[in-house]
Amino acid sequence: MKQLYIKQKVFSFGGKFTVKNQQEQDVYFVEGSFMQIPKTFSIMNAARDEVALITKKVFSFLPTFFVEVDGRDVLTIKKEFSFFKARYTIDAAGITVHGNWWDMDFEVLQHGEVVGKVSKEWFTWGDSYKVEIVDEEMEKMMIALVVAIDCVKADQATASSAATH
Template sequence: MKHLYIKQKVFSLSGKFTVKDQQEKDVYYVEGSFMKLPKTFSIMNTARDEVALITKKMFSFLPKFFVEVNGKEAVTIKKEFSFFKPRYTIEAAGIEVKGNWWDMNFQVLQHGEVVGSVSKEWFTWGDSYKVQIINEEMETIIIALVVAIDCVKADQSAAANSATM
């Protein structure tokens, strides 16, 4: 079992942050596009090779995000039409997210078997997540999923803040 930690910088305009292991060594680098359309997040390994890409669909009635891992589309996150509470669905072949993913406390299952879990670290400056990897073959997709869900949440928060101004 492997533990990884995602700590985002609060005032990073470009959305750059790292994913660290238990020894606090960088394992992945995440870079968001700044002032570029469509909005993307690139996840790179220590050799700076891109292993995952998250893209927000530009022209869509409701927000939609695509997650590619190793050049193949792996996950789609899309907002569903609802009147009260925001509701999103995660679509992936054989992958399911159970728990409260909106509050970043969930398990990732593949074909009904738990392959990883995510929990939000409280009382930290910026968003921090602890990611437990049970099936190391799923490591990249789990990291991409966490970054994508956080991107969806940030997008929703920005939309809510601009609506109140």
């Protein structure tokens, strides 16, 4: 089982950060667009080839994020209409998420089989998300999913902050 780490609270739409392995080596590079429409995050491998792209849908009533891996659409994260608490759904062929994905503590299953797990790590390079890859073919999708969920959370925090002012 492969383990990768993403440092918490580094996400912003103009941000750049890396995904590290257990030896603290950079494995993926993530770059967010800044003052660009649509807002995007590009995930690149060590050779700086783009392996995944997250895009926020521009004109939609409720926020929607599209995730591509290797040029193929693999999942969509959509905000659902609700009056009390923000609710989101993850749509992906054969992919389900079990657990509390809003607090980054969940398992990812493909056709009922666990392909990866995400949890908070408290004692590595400051607080980090630990991404455990069970099926290495799903590694890029797992990294893209974690970055996309954090994009959604950052977008929600920005919207909540704007609504209170």
